[in-house]
């Protein structure tokens with residue numbers, strides 16, 4: 461793809477004791493792309509995500525975001541810089557409604573902030589109403605507006621994952637990272653998720669996707685990187701990756717134990 465990349469990963473390496481979980485990984489994500497990061501269990505996908513989103517610190521390598529060096533120190537700083545993520549294990553505010561969960565995403569970048577919304581100073585009322593309206597719009601966007609007033613844990617598993625996406629979108633990220641969004645979903649939920657991902661791309665969003673469902677990845681991604689034992693074993697279009705001997709061998713290799 462031509463033009464400068466929105467997000468670049470250069471020689472990324474992370475070790476846990478004697479284990480190199482991520483080993484000299486390079487990748488380039490361009491604006492408007494859906495970029496897939498796949499690989500067998502233990503390949504290093506989540507570690508990569510945790511490095512990109514500031515949960516872990518890299519041992520080697522660097523990131524460029526919009527051409528500038530990006531060194532995430534903490535997750536809240538990552539959100540402020542324009543990267544949002546969802547989690548493999550859903551992390552919603554369990555006692556809040558679906559609507560309130562999305563409102564928290566907006567408050568992260570509102571002038572009033574979460575505390576202001578609780579104290580409800582008069583001049584913050586208007587901003588609060590605006591956030592409420594925009595949160596409802598996002599719930600509609602991901603297809604769960606009918607559950608706005610339901611406590612988040614009452615929602616089905618698939619809907620909770622869509623709620624996480626809505627909350628992440630509330631921060632208006634330039635890069636949205638989804639960590640196994642289809643995990644635990646049934647076929648109908650996966651189809652709806654696919655539609656939502658394609659809709660986000662249609663609206664110009666840039667997505668990084670870790671996903672075990674290879675069919676989903678091949679169906680939505682513009683470019684894919686395949687990891688195995690922390691190393692990139694293939695990179696390119698879904699067509700190229702699907703035909704790669706190294707990828708086929710890695711997936712047929714069965715249970716992956718690190719040496």
Ligand SMILES: Nc1ncnc2c1ncn2[C@@H]1O[C@H](COP(=O)(O)OP(=O)(O)OP(=O)(O)O)[C@@H](O)[C@H]1O
Nearest residue numbers: 476479481499500501502503504505506507508718
């Ligand atoms: N905090 C940690 N401490 C020690 N080892 C870790 C840690 N996190 C991950 N690992 C190891 O690093 C390797 C890569 O793990 P990672 O979770 O990144 O893989 P993955 O591709 O996301 O796997 P899965 O698809 O099963 O989620 C694995 O061998 C794992 O056991």
